Amino acid sequence: VPNKVLTLVLIREEYRILLGMKKRGFGVNRWNGFGGKVEAGETIAQGAKREVEEECGLTLTEFEEVGRIDFEFVGEPQILEVHIFRGDKYEGKLQETEEMRPKWFALDAIPFHSMWPDDAYWFPIFLRGSKFKGYIKFEGHDKILDCSLEELETT
Numbered sequence: 001v002p003n004k005v006l007t008l009v010l011i012r013e014e015y016r017i018l019l020g021m022k023k024r025g026f027g028v029n030r031w032n033g034f035g036g037k038v039e040a041g042e043t044i045a046q047g048a049k050r051e052v053e054e055e056c057g058l059t060l061t062e063f064e065e066v067g068r069i070d071f072e073f074v075g076e077p078q079i080l081e082v083h084i085f086r087g088d089k090y091e092g093k094l095q096e097t098e099e100m101r102p103k104w105f106a107l108d109a110i111p112f113h114s115m116w117p118d119d120a121y122w123f124p125i126f127l128r129g130s131k132f133k134g135y136i137k138f139e140g141h142d143k144i145l146d147c148s149l150e151e152l153e154t155t
C-alpha cells in the first residue's frame with residue numbers, strides 16, 4: 001500500500017511558534033502545525049503552502065522542509081509520510097477557519113499535553129534548527145510503541 005503523503009508547517013519566530021487547535025477531522029482537539037494532504041498536480045511544498053493559506057489565512061513567503069517522519073499504526077497497512085516544514089516569513093492576516101483556531105505560543109510554553117504525543121520527541125530537534133528524519137509506530141492515537149529519530153545536519 002503506497003504511503004499517504006501529508007504536510008506539516010510550523011511557523012516559527014525567534015521566541016514564539018504558531019499552532020492551531022484542530023476543530024474537526026484527524027487530530028481533532030489537538031494543537032498542531034498546519035497541513036494536510038498533497039493533491040495531484042502539486043508538489044509537496046506547494047501543498048504545504050496551500051494548506052497554511054486554507055487553514056489560517058497566512059501566505060508563506062519563505063519556508064523550507066526540515067524533516068520527514070513515517071508514522072505507522074498497528075493494524076493499518078498505510079504509512080503516513082509527513083513532510084515537516086519550518087515557516088520563516090509570511091504575509092496576510094491570521095484568521096480562525098472551520099478547520100483551525102490559530103494561536104501563538106512562547107517556545108517555553110508549548111502545550112505538549114494537548115498535542116500528538118510524538119511532538120515531544122521531535123520538537124526539540126526542530127527548535128534547535130536541525131534537520132531530521134524518523135519512524136514512529138503508534139497503537140491508537142495516544143500510545144507510541146517505537147520511536148526512532150535521526151538528526152541530520154544542523155542548519
Ligand SMILES: CN1CCN(c2cc(NC3CC3)nc(N)n2)CC1
Nearest residue numbers: 006007008032035036071116118119
Ligand atoms: C495533516 N497532518 C496529519 C498528520 N500530522 C501529524 C501527525 C502526527 N503524528 C501521527 C500519529 C499521527 N503528529 C503531528 N504533529 N502531526 C500533521 C498534520
